[in-house]
Amino acid sequence: MNAQPSKMPGIKIADLLKAWVMLVSLTLASFAMSYLEAGFLAKISPLIIAVMILLKSRIILTRYLGLMQTSAWYMMLSATIFIIIVICAGMLATL
Amino acid sequence: MTQKRADAMAVEGPHIASKPGRSSKRQSPWSLEKLPGDPMMWILIVSEIFVFGGALWAFAISEMLHPDIFREARAHLNIPIATLNTLILLTSGFIAAIAVRYANSGNLRMTRLSLLGAGILGILFMLLKIMEYWQKFEMGVGLETNSFYTLYFLVTGFHLAHVVFGLIILAILAVWPSKDNLETGTAFWHMVDLIWLMIFPVFYLMGVGL
C-alpha cells in the first residue's frame, strides 16, 4: 500500500481553517453552556453538549482524519462516539 | 498434498461465488484498504475509543451511585484551564493536519515546521495538565482519595500518556516525513484529540450546573 497516492482527500487549507474555527466555537459554546445555573436549558445542557461533541467529532473524522471516502467507518466511529457521550449525558442529566 | 486436489483460488465475495461467470472488484465497505495511513492504526483508534468510552461510562455510573462525592469533587476542577487545553489540542490537531498537506505537496521544510508547531502545543497541553494535577496534589488529593479522583487521574492520566506518546510520534514524523508516515502518525494525534473531546465534556462540563 506504500506506493499508492495519498488516500486522504484533497482538503484545502481554507477548509481545514474553517473546520478549526467551527471546533473552537463549539468548544467555547459548550463551555458557556456549562455555566447555566438554572432553568430547563441547564437541565438538558449535557444533552446539548453531547450533540456538540457529535458535531465536533464528525468534523475531526472527516476533515482531519480524512474519512470522507469510507462512509462505513465514518458512520461507525461517529455513531460510537455519540452513543458513548449521549449515554453519559443521559446519566448525568437525570441526576 | 492439498495442492494436488484444488489450488488456491482468488477470493471473491459470496455474491460472486454464486455467479461464477462474473468477476467484479467490489470491496467490503469495512475494508481497511481505503483508510488513510496504516490499517493497524485504525484498529488502535477503534480500540482506544472503546476503552475510553468504557471508562467514561464507569465514571458516569459512579456519579449516579455517589452524587455527593462527585458534586464536592467537581467543585475543585479547573474548568477554564481544561477549556484552554481543549483549544490548544484542537489547534495542535489543525496544525498537524496542515503538515500532511505540506507533505503531500512535497514541502519538507514547512512539514517539519508544522509538526514542530503541533508538538509545541502538545507540550503546552502537557504542562497545563501537570499544573492541574499539581493543584490537586496540593489539596492533598491523590489517586486513592475516592472513586471520582481515581477515575479522574486514571482517565486523564491515560490520555496524558497518549499525548506524550503522540509527541514522540510527531518527533519521529519530523525525522522521517514520508507521506505514509504522516498519514499514520497524525491519525494517532487526531485520535488523541478525539479522545480528549470525549473526556472533556463528561469530566468538566456535564453535571456542573446541576
Add this chain to the structure above:
Amino acid sequence: MKYSSQKVALWYFIVALVLFAAQVTFGLLAGYIYVAPNFLSELVPFNIARMIHTNALIVWLICGFFGAAYYLIPEEAEREIHSVKLAYIQLVIWVVGSGGAVISYLFRVHEGREFLEQPLWVKLGIVVAALMFLYNVSMTVLKGRKTTISNVLLLGLWGLAVFFLFAFYNSVNLAIDKMYWWYVVHLWVEGVWELIMVSILGFLLLKLTGVDREVIDKWIYAIAALALFSGVLGTGHHYYWIGTPGYWQWIGSIFSTLEVAPFFAMVVFSFVMVWKGRRDHPNKAAILWALGCATMAFFGAGVWGFLHTLSSVNYLTHGTQVTPAHGHMAFFGAYVSLNLAIITYAMPILLKREPYNQVLNMISFWLMTGGMAFMTFVLTFAGVVQTHLQRVMGEYFMDVQDQLIFFYWMRLGSGVIFVIGALLFIYAMAKPQKELIESGAQEVAPAE
C-alpha cells in the same frame, strides 16, 4: 508433507495426546472426588489430582504448540528444520520433565504455587527445552521465508518462554507473589498464547479454505493487535483482591471487557474465511475443529470471561464455581480445540493416510464439545447458587457445598462424556482407516 523434518511434529503430537489422556483421566478423578470426597484420599488426595489435571493440561498444550510449530514452520519458511536432532532431544527433556512432575506430585513433592507446582528441576528443564525449541525454530525462520504466520507464532512462543521466567520469582510477600504469578498465568493465556492461537488458526484456514494469504495476514495482525491491546492491561482483572491498589479495579474491568474483541474477531475470521474460501478440502474434521475452536473460545473465554470480569460482579463471584465454568470452556475452546484442530489436520498427512474417513473424529468433536458445554452450564448454575448462598446469604462454605452436590454429579456425568470423546479422538487418530472418501470434485463453487 513437503519437508521430511516435519515428521518431528508427529512425535510431539503423540506425546501431547498421551498427556491429554492423562489430563482428562485425572480430571475425571477430581470430579469424582467432588461427589465422594474420601475417594483415594490417602493415595491421590484432591489437591494432587487437581495439580496433575491442570499441569498436564498446560504441558500437553505447549507440547502441541511445539508440534504445531515444527509442522508449520518448515512449510512457511520453505526449508527443513534447522536441527532435527535438537528437536528430538528437546522432546526427550520435555517427556522426562512432565513425567517427572507427575511422579513427584504423586509422592507429594511440589512447590505448592497453583499451576506452577513443578519442582525446580522441572522448571529448569522447561526453560532448557524452550530455549532449544526457540533456537531451533528461530534459526529455521531466519534462514527461510518470513511470513506473518511464522512471525506472529514466533512472537507468541518467545513471549511464552519469557513470561515463564516469572515462575522463578517467588516472593515471601503473598501480594507480590500473586502479582508476578499472574504475569505467567494471565499473560500466557490472555496474551501471548492468543498470538499462537491466531497464527495456527490462520495457517489452518489458509490450508483448508484456500483463501489468499494477504487476506489471512491482515486478520492475523488485526487480531494479534486486539489481543495485546486488551490482554496486557486486562491483567488488572486479577488484581482486584490480592492487595494491589484499588485503581486496578477500573483498569481491569475496562480492559478485560475488551478481551472479548479478539475472540469475537476470531469467530468472524474463521467463519468468513470458510465461507469465502472455495477450496473443497477433504479434511472436513479439521475445518470442524477450527470453527469449533473459534466459537468455543469466544463463548468460553469471551462471554464466560466477561460474565465475572467486572470488579463489582467479581466481588461476589470470586472463587466460586463460576470460575471453573469459565476456565473449563475457555481452555477447551481456545487451546485444546486449537491443538486438536492442528492434530486433526496434520496427523493424517504425517502418517500419509489421506484421504480418509473422519466420522469418528467428528463424533469425538461433538462428544467433547457437548460434554464441555454441559459441564460449563452446570458449573455456572452451581456458581450462581453458590454465590447467592455463600456470599449473599452468608452461609458457610461447606454447608453450601453440600447443597451443590446435584450439580457436581451432573458435572461428573458431563466429564464422563468428555473423556469418552477424548479417547475416541485418540483412537480415531491412531487407527488406520480402511474406508476412503472421495475428494470433492462435485462442486467447486457452491450455489447459494
